[in-house]
Amino acid sequence: MRNALGGVQSVLVLGGSSEIAAATVRRFVADRCNKVILAVREPVSVHGLAEELRAAGAAVEVVAFDAHDTATHAAFIDDLFDRHGDIDCVLSAFGVLGNQDTFDDDAAAAADAVVVNLAGQVSALTATAARMRSQGHGLIVVLSSVAGQRVRRDNAVYGATKAGLDGFARGLGDRLVGSGVKVMVVRPGFVTTRMTAGMDPAPFSTTAERVAEDIVTGIARGAEVVWSPGVLRYLFAVLRALPTPVWRKVSAR
Secondary structure, eight states, X not given: OOOTTSOOOEEEEESTTOHHHHHHHHHHHHTTOOXXXXXXXXXXXXXXXXHHHHHTTOEEEEEEOOTTOGGGHHHHHHHHHHHHOOOSEEEEOOOOOOOHHHHHHOHHHHHHHHIIIIIHHHHHXXXXXXXXXXXXXEEEEEEOOGGGTSOOGGGHHHHHHHHHHHHHXXXXXXXXXXXXXEEEEEXXXXXXXXXXXXXXXXXXXXXXXXXXXXXXXXXXXXOXXXXXXXXXXXXXXXXXXXXXXXXXHHTXX
């Protein structure tokens, strides 16, 4: 259960190598979170993070997680909840960015990205919601993106997966009303991380640490949607309303 001040005491991170997820978990542990489960494709990739969190006082388990293998997700989630008992928060942060030019020439690669970013999320989060509903409480934090608010031509596949994920997460939150389980959708803008290295920063760019701060603030106030930075909420209210010919011009590379 979350502590008397509403702080997260246990967290499962799906996509533990995400820099946003790592920054968020550091904030949780600094606020007395004492159990962290890092689920990641390559466990060795989070060895340093795991040791850092242990040194800060948290019990940490690192487990292998294949986002692409949707058939295994329900059993994977069940095993973790069976072994660890109640889990306060599941932070779902996995996904691939990919390259649209590559996807244009490789339909299979485009489909694989959709499986990971959308089908994998739907599978893992559906199983998570079922277990949290059974325990009667919990928070599911889903890292979406402003890329899904109006899909640009230079990231059509990635943006489409985020649009689908965002819609699913909001609908899942609606389905869980009254169960004691809440869903919070996080919509970062351009974040300077390893994933975006070499790309030209977009306006209102941010960092993993600032997104983590917005996530923690959003949890504290019971938000259902968090924009990071907050100004993007108003920017995309305008961008979504633009006529298609205008959108094509302003969103061009």
